[in-house]
Amino acid sequence: MILHLDPNTPQNLIDWLTEEQYAKFVPNTNPLVAVTTKAHKEIPSFLESFVHNHWTFSSDLQLGNSEYLPKRTVKIGDLELGGATSFTHLIAGPCSVENEEQIFSIARALKEMGIRSLRAGSYKPRTSPYSFQGLGLEGLKLLDAVRKETGLNIVTEVRDATHVDHVIEYADVVQIGTKSMYDHGILKACGASNKTVLIKRGFGTTLQEFVQAAEFVLCGGNADVLLCERGIRTFEDKTRFTLDLCGVAFIKKETNLPVVVDPSHAMGWRYGVPDLARAAMAMGVDGLLIESHIDPENAWSDAAQQIDLTTLQDLKKSLELVGKAVNRELV
Numbered sequence: 001m002i003l004h005l006d007p008n009t010p011q012n013l014i015d016w017l018t019e020e021q022y023a024k025f026v027p028n029t030n031p032l033v034a035v036t037t038k039a040h041k042e043i044p045s046f047l048e049s050f051v052h053n054h055w056t057f058s059s060d061l062q063l064g065n066s067e068y069l070p071k072r073t074v075k076i077g078d079l080e081l082g083g084a085t086s087f088t089h090l091i092a093g094p095c096s097v098e099n100e101e102q103i104f105s106i107a108r109a110l111k112e113m114g115i116r117s118l119r120a121g122s123y124k125p126r127t128s129p130y131s132f133q134g135l136g137l138e139g140l141k142l143l144d145a146v147r148k149e150t151g152l153n154i155v156t157e158v159r160d161a162t163h164v165d166h167v168i169e170y171a172d173v174v175q176i177g178t179k180s181m182y183d184h185g186i187l188k189a190c191g192a193s194n195k196t197v198l199i200k201r202g203f204g205t206t207l208q209e210f211v212q213a214a215e216f217v218l219c220g221g222n223a224d225v226l227l228c229e230r231g232i233r234t235f236e237d238k239t240r241f242t243l244d245l246c247g248v249a250f251i252k253k254e255t256n257l258p259v260v261v262d263p264s265h266a267m268g269w270r271y272g273v274p275d276l277a278r279a280a281m282a283m284g285v286d287g288l289l290i291e292s293h294i295d296p297e298n299a300w301s302d303a304a305q306q307i308d309l310t311t312l313q314d315l316k317k318s319l320e321l322v323g324k325a326v327n328r329e330l331v
């Protein structure tokens with residue numbers, strides 16, 4: 001249940017809600033916003049006179065629920081997504097920051113194409129300890145230098161809570177990866193920050209668990225949350241994962257959070273990425289995350305799925321055309 005409480009609600013009632021009902025008070029809100037479990041359907045009589053408004057839900061999709069608020073507007077640099085906008089934001093760039101030359105040459109080419117946000121990981125959550133793990137802080141500093149030169153927004157991922165403060169400091173958008181979305185240290189640190197957070201769906205995560213990860217950030221006081229569908233694991237092994245467009249439809253209807261689709265990790269093979277991106281564009285998603293590299297075959301991670309920059313440019317043109325058919329503007 002979400003309660004909007006009078007700012008003069010007595011402290012003993014706030015303590016009762018917090019200690020006995022495990023309520024979360026969203027920081028810095030007026031009226032006070034308190035969230036209790038979905039199981040609470042009734043307001044006790046001693047609290048009634050302090051309640052301005054309340055909402056009950058059938059699940060713990062609460063602050064992110066479209067029945068609580070209409071579509072939220074979320075910032076990426078000086079861009080706004082979601083809300084009343086009809087923007088689909090194209091975020092492109094390599095899987096990993098590899099070195100200065102690689103990241104600068106890709107960033108300059110993206111800027112030339114009119115792309116405004118660069119994605120690149122510096123803390124890579126690899127499946128094998130013997131694969132490239134990312135450049136860490138050195139890579140974040142390269143991304144900072146890229147932003148200073150090009151003005152591109154930086155979307156970069158956090159692997160675990162040990163370096164979340166560094167990523168929050170350097171990123172415009174903190175990406176929480178498929179393997180990290182259950183890390184409550186990360187989620188809580190992001191909730192306490194004012195940086196936009198892009199949460200990728202765990203590949204074995206139900207939609208309910210996915211939206212509840214977002215609730216951790218929202219109840220921490222950070223409303224700038226994007227949900228990213230990036231493929232789930234199914235019985236199919238011809239593709240790396242299976243892009244769940246049904247899940248995208250669910251997010252659009254049931255949540256108030258903008259939705260981003262990452263076709264690259266879902267497909268795992270570059271040949272399918274443009275078609276999947278166009279399908280997502282036709283669904284009216286708020287953002288697309290496309291792995292792209294100046295020399296994809298020789299990328300240090302996810303080489304099979306990254307598209308080259310000529311393909312990216314062609315894809316951008318066709319996405320603009322699809323956008324026209326569904327009243328969306330690619331930005």
Ligand code: PEP
Pocket residue numbers: 095121125176177178179200230265
């Ligand atoms: C990535 O974006 O490079 C990445 C590792 O994504 P995911 O967490 O979805 O696998």
Ligand code: MN
Pocket residue numbers: 095096265291301302
């Ligand atoms: Mn990748």
